Amino acid sequence: MVAYAARVEVSHRPGIADPAGATVERALPALGYTNVTQVHIAKVIRLVVDAGDADAAHAQVDEMCQRLLANPVIESYEVFITALESAS
């Protein structure tokens, strides 16, 4: 088994309002950043999972997302897997 670091990015699905992002987007021009659009605020969840290989780690974290970490009605997610130790 190899330890893999997983980074899960959970964000609003397209079409779902992101009031926090919209508020930040309205605030940035006050600092002079008038060229900013499409501000979105997302959540990042980091965890370490022991798995046989990167694909297995990815599949398991994906399942966690579907069952708990994200709500598919309003959220989409992306999973990024990095090996912490090289397989020997």
Next chain:
Amino acid sequence: MSTRIGVVQFPGTNCELDVMWALGELGAQGELCWHGDAAINGVDAVVLPGGFAHGDYLRTGALARFSPVMNAVTDFAAAGGPVVGICNGFQVLTEAELLPGALQKNVGLKFLCQTVEIRVETTSTVLTTECGLGQRLRVPINHFEGNYVCDPLTLDRLRDEERVVVRYTDNPNGSLDDIAGICNAGRNVVGLMPHPERASDPMLGSADGVGLLRSLVAAAGARLAA
């Protein structure tokens, strides 16, 4: 033997005693059900009250869904038992997929604590049999995530099957189609953001929630008699 209504207490729930009191005023016996217990002890109805179950960590209702008591609540609902989720309880019911859709942050990013007017859109649910169709009720809301959302197909179904139970007359939170509460296909599971128990006595500013709670007590009584 009076009707027994289970009031589920998660860590972070904070409206359970208000619900117990309001049900008691209507002649029912409220019974606290701890979230860690896997049974609901043969109660005739279940209320998931408001609060911040499990601190609302991750998402509102997301962790409460996995509390042991929810298996018993899910079985009870599947057997036709009356289940009502108020505010955070509504959020738990959507996360548990006992009701469709989800509740996202209010438009305007404000926590809303105010009395709103809602309209009864159907009287054939466990929460509205004692109300009049089209009746307007003044009931408090107290939430950050009350903005109901679902996909267009689900919304069509909710409308076609008359499963929108109550609508806001002046939408405070951006909720889709002014939805304040919905029910399942069996009409025995209802979730709503407004708090009927906070409008259960004239001294609280409104007693308009009494009809809703009386409906639930009646549904529980019918189950007890059956």
